Amino acid sequence: MAQQIVLPKLGLTMQEGVIGEWVASSGQHIALGDTLLRLETDKVDVDVEAEGEGILATVAQTGEVLPVGALIGWLLAEGESTPEGAAPAAAEETVVETAAPVAQVVGGPDDGSRIKSSPNARRVAAAANVDLSAVRGSGPGGRIVSEDVEEFVAAAPAAVPAPASTVSGEVAGQFVGPIVRRRAAELGVDLSHITGTGVGGRITKSDVEKAAGSSSAPAAAKPSSTPALVAGPQPGDVIPLTGMRGAIARNMVDSLQTMAQLTHGYEADVTALVAVREQLKAEAAQSGSKAPSLNDFIVKAAAMALREHPLLNAGITDDKIVLFEEINVGVAVAVENGLVVPVVRGADELSVSGIGSATAALATAARTGKLALADMEGATFSVSTLGAYGVDFFTPVINPGNVAILGVGRVKDGFRWEGETPVKTQVLTLSLTFDHRAVDGAPAAEYLRTLRGVLARPLSLLAG
Structure with a gap:
């Protein structure tokens, strides 16, 4: 049938x-x-x-x-x-x-009685003779995905049968994922010359990159007068506005055409915050752990400030301003094809280290193409950081469905006067873009003032 x-x-x-x-x-x-x-x-x-x-x-x-x-x-x-x-x-x-x-x-x-797993996970498990009941799922609701099976096999290599044959030609009829094929095309690697190290001899992305590195090694010893091509778009390329790039284009145009967007710039003294983070980094280095990033502190502070200014944690639906009950902060992450905004849920209730774990996991998933749509839905406010690129001030565009977004610039040297004496400080510029239909200039400025005060008390963020 x-x-x-x-x-x-x-x-x-x-x-x-x-x-x-x-x-x-x-x-x-x-x-x-x-x-x-x-x-x-x-x-x-x-x-x-x-x-x-x-x-x-x-x-x-x-x-x-x-x-x-x-x-x-x-x-x-x-x-x-x-x-x-x-x-x-x-x-x-x-x-x-x-x-x-x-x-x-x-x-x-x-078959509703089987273990919660994706079809591809079941297929990979069958090929590797793996009992799915022994595999820990990392997908939504504990669902087992193919990566979980492959990690399980990697942890117990003796249980994996040796590949029946070396991958050759059309990789012996074996499926090669589109991401792997795309990466091979980018690096100019012939897949027929690669022996896969994945489950059942499957070619992985790392196999392609390793082959590219090996093939380029001899050439490195011999200088060439021809300049190497820069990765990414080249002059003369035509990039269609489809997929993620097209969605970004549509969403940004829709955002600017349907909202009355204004941006406030505000300077915040983060001298104490930088000092506390340096101390945490030193302690983390001794214990082999990882200290929260500056952005983790800012996400936490932004969420705490929203408690006092709920009008910024809102959206407009059917000509009504809807104040959200939860504070879910979208964190912008740059990826190869554009920008995605995964969501840290209940950010005001999380510790700074909890936010750090959440943002690190989401950023890794974003850059490896493993984000689920559920990871990017439900943001009530967003934070976009360009400080790592040396940007002081910029105008972020509000994500549709929200009424505000916070832009964060780089930390730079500043000073303040103590009597007649200038004292060196560390400052950064906050850029708050807000929808003037829902928020006036004064409430937006009050939010930034509150946020500046929270950032000036970093120990309260660690305790919150």
């Missing part, structure tokens, strides 16, 4: 997605858990896996923008044809909560 494959709903706010790349081809036999396509959403790009088996027949083209629930393909039995005039399945109301999103297959298997 033919099974429809529809565009899955991967997050509460997801309305549409872009078919970025079909990994599998029409006519290819698909097994449970095989990667079908790379789906581009307005926040993250994800691999979509099959929850059924059969011969793939695609009906959506690469680059198409489709709504959630749209028909994108079929899984057919041997000799079966695509149903004529079949209507696409209706979008399901439930959200797919999985770190390795799967395509919704109408009429596919649904």
Whole structure:
């Protein structure tokens, strides 16, 4: 029986997605858990896996923008044809909560009794002869994802059977993920010359980068008159506004066109904060741990200041200002294709070290492409930091759904007068952009004054 494959709903706010790349081809036999396509959403790009088996027949083209629930393909039995005039399945109301999103297959298997795991995790576990009951899941709700299985195997290499053959040609028919293939293309690496070190001999991203390093080593010994190409966009390139880049473009234009945005600049003395953090760094170095970053302190301070100024922790819906009950701070993270804003939930209730752990985990997930849509939903306020780039002041753009965003510049030398004597200080500039429809200039300035006062008392942040 033919099974429809529809565009899955991967997050509460997801309305549409872009078919970025079909990994599998029409006519290819698909097994449970095989990667079908790379789906581009307005926040993250994800691999979509099959929850059924059969011969793939695609009906959506690469680059198409489709709504959630749209028909994108079929899984057919041997000799079966695509149903004529079949209507696409209706979008399901439930959200797919999985770190390795799967395509919704109408009429596919649904074994609710099995261990919570993604189809790809089950496939990798079967190939490596791993009992999933022994694997600790790191996905939403403790769900096991393929990375969990691979880490389990890496921790017990003796249990992994040796690869049956060396990867060659079309990598012996073995699936190579789109991220790995993209990285190989960027580095000019021939995948047919690589022996995979992943589960079952699968080629990993690190295998590609290692091969690139090995192949470039001999060339390094011989100087070349030809300048090396700079990574990233080159003169003459045409970059389509699709996927994450297109979503950023749409969201920023929408933000500026629908809000009355103004920015206040405010200088804060962080001399005591810098001193406390230096002391924490020294103590952490002795214990082998990691001290909270300056930004972790700022996120905590911003969240605490919002308690006193709830009008900044709000949104506008249907011509009404809605003050949010929770304080969830979005933290901007630069990634290869643009900018993502994962969310630290309940930031005002977390310790500074707790915020540090949360932001570190989210930043790592963002830069390795492992963020789930749920990680980027529900922000009530945002913080964007450009101090590491030497920026003093900038005008951040409010994320739609919020009424304010805080920009943080670099720490620089300043001074204050003590009588007739100048005293050296450490200062940074805070840039608060706010929606004037909801917040007037005076309340915005009061928030910055409160924030400055909180930053001047770093020990209270550690105690809070």
